[in-house]
Amino acid sequence: MTLFGRIVMDLEERLALVDDPFKSSSSFATNKSVEALSDMEQMSHDLDPAFSAANLIDVQSNSENLLLVMSGEANNEKMPVKVVKASSERRRCVVVPHWNAAEGDYDRLAGLMCRFGITSYIVTLPHHGVRSTSGTRMANEFLSADLDKTVSAVRQSVAEVRALVGWLSKTGNVEVVLLGVSLGSCIAGLASALERQVKSYVLVLGAGDFAETVWCGRATRHIRNELEGKITLQGLRMVWAEISPECYTHSIRANGSEIYLINGIYDSVVPPTSSQRFIKKLRNQGIAIRVSLLWCGHYTLGVFPFNVIVTFKIIRFILRRSR
Helix, strand or coil: CCHHHHHHHHHHHHHHHCCHHHCCCCCCECCCCHHHCCCHHHHHHHCCCCCCCCCEEEEEECCCEEEEEECCCCCCCEEEEEEECCCCCCEEEEEECCCCCCCCCCHHHHHHHHHCCEEEEEECCCCCHHHCCCCCCCCCCCCCCEHHHHHHHHHHHHHHHHHHHHHHHHCCCCCEEEEEECHHHHHHHHHCCCCCCCCEEEEECCCCCHHHHHHHCHHHHHHHHHHCCCCCHHHHHHHCHHHCHHHHHHHHHHHCCEEEEEEECCCCCCCHHHHHHHHHHHHHCCCEEEEEEECCCCHHHHCCCHHHHHHHHHHHHHCCCCC
């Protein structure tokens, strides 16, 4: 590894350490029999993207916020959406944040997109922010060694994002783009397999294999510690196949989605080999993709100059063509 690479990796580790004291994981649990599951490659042909849009009951709105009221789990059926509206709207962008995203993390990005005529709709994922029932700043309830609960949280997120997209598509003749970052890129990637009202997706710091990312990633070491000895990586892949975007490449192709992937060469959370495999699978399916590799890691994408570079790459892609 080059000197620059070692510097980036050292900064990655220092940034990762900030959240470590606040992380915890539920005990290992799943109702699925891993032994009964088939080979993952076969599963990828058998799975259907059955992430229906959530049942939207009401939308409460003002100039800066939306509140989507949907039928769902108790205390978790209202999804706040922060709106940063462009005065001369050219696009609408639904922003699906990363795991443990805090209020305000995407304000700067949304503010810059606003200047270019892009209205941002920043969603609050289940178990995050005001939707958390734990009272902590970490969304440990969303992602943990409770495998079925994690599946449920991801499925709920996809359903809610689809409900928002459906509402936006009905309330304006403006193209809707979906932008997902890290965990949000997984949710956006799953949506790309079935959401016909969106044709353009930006997946930042994402991969197609949910299990491998959790098993190998720096951010989820505490979860792997709970999983080891109870399930293998291959078994985890099978259990979490239904929330792994790479298992739906055939549906992504059928949906006609165009995808822009932005990854970091020194990513310590999403294994570069995993993101490259996902890119290869998308290309093998003949899916229209664009790829940018930045000389940064996962955490360091938010550090200058990479945060500026990625912002303008996102804006350029969203505005790359006329509607």
